[in-house]
Amino acid sequence: MTTPLRVLRLASSPRGADSESLRLSQRVLDGLAAQHGGRALELQDVDLNDLPHVDTAYAVALATPTASAQGEPGSTLQRSDALIRQLDEADVLLIATPMHNYTVPSALKSWVDHVVRVRVTFNGTPQGKVGLLRDRPVYVAVSSGGLISGEQARQPDFLRPYLQAALGTVGLHDLHFFCVEGTARGEQATADARLAAEAAISAFFSAA
Ligand SMILES: Cc1cc2nc3c(=O)[nH]c(=O)nc-3n(C[C@H](O)[C@H](O)[C@H](O)COP(=O)(O)O)c2cc1C
Numbered sequence: 001m002t003t004p005l006r007v008l009r010l011a012s013s014p015r016g017a018d019s020e021s022l023r024l025s026q027r028v029l030d031g032l033a034a035q036h037g038g039r040a041l042e043l044q045d046v047d048l049n050d051l052p053h054v055d056t057a058y059a060v061a062l063a064t065p066t067a068s069a070q071g072e073p074g075s076t077l078q079r080s081d082a083l084i085r086q087l088d089e090a091d092v093l094l095i096a097t098p099m100h101n102y103t104v105p106s107a108l109k110s111w112v113d114h115v116v117r118v119r120v121t122f123n124g125t126p127q128g129k130v131g132l133l134r135d136r137p138v139y140v141a142v143s144s145g146g147l148i149s150g151e152q153a154r155q156p157d158f159l160r161p162y163l164q165a166a167l168g169t170v171g172l173h174d175l176h177f178f179c180v181e182g183t184a185r186g187e188q189a190t191a192d193a194r195l196a197a198e199a200a201i202s203a204f205f206s207a208a
Helices: 020-035 056-063 076-089 106-115 159-169 187-207
Strands: 005-011 041-047 092-098 122-125 128-131 138-144 175-181
Touching: 005 020, 005 076, 020 041, 020 092, 020 138, 020 175, 020 187, 056 076, 076 106, 128 159, 138 159, 159 175, 175 187
Parallel strands: 005 041, 005 092, 092 138, 138 175
Antiparallel strands: 122 128
């Protein structure tokens, strides 16, 4: 019997079930299910909006190589251990994220601060940072009010390069972005953007 494909989905929009990026991530799940035929998907859903910022003990532990990194119950260190374990156990990472001020929302940034952890998920070397996690596919469902691609984009996009760099630090290099762009441009524009994104997802998973 084949083991299920373990998918860890991170939701970072403050808009809950109405989130456009969450909706788009559902289409990615459909694509994954089609790509993997009869293999079951085991979905773990995590809403990042309740994730606190990292605390003092965490910052001290990261800055002090000799400190024993034991956290109190409920501390960032313990939460970080759990989030890293959860990430490590996944076969596929699926991130649903809106663009907030040209980059990821603070909830997703907080998750990055918990899992991109020196001496645990990457090592600093004279040649640069070397990731310690096993590489695996990462799908990112992005929603933005304005355009972020092509000649008509009138704003910078730090979201995609940021995630590429941050996740690359821990060894996750196989990132694929799908975007619904221009949700602030009205219902028709959003409907068109959804169709374009869904076509890109179908093409990707049927070719893969
Ligand atoms: C705090 C905040 C900042 C935003 N900043 C941007 C931005 O820089 N560029 C952009 O195109 N849209 C921006 N938007 C619009 C969202 O990206 C857009 O509404 C998106 O479709 C929301 O996706 P969601 O439903 O998954 O949250 C911002 C929205 C909020 C709430």
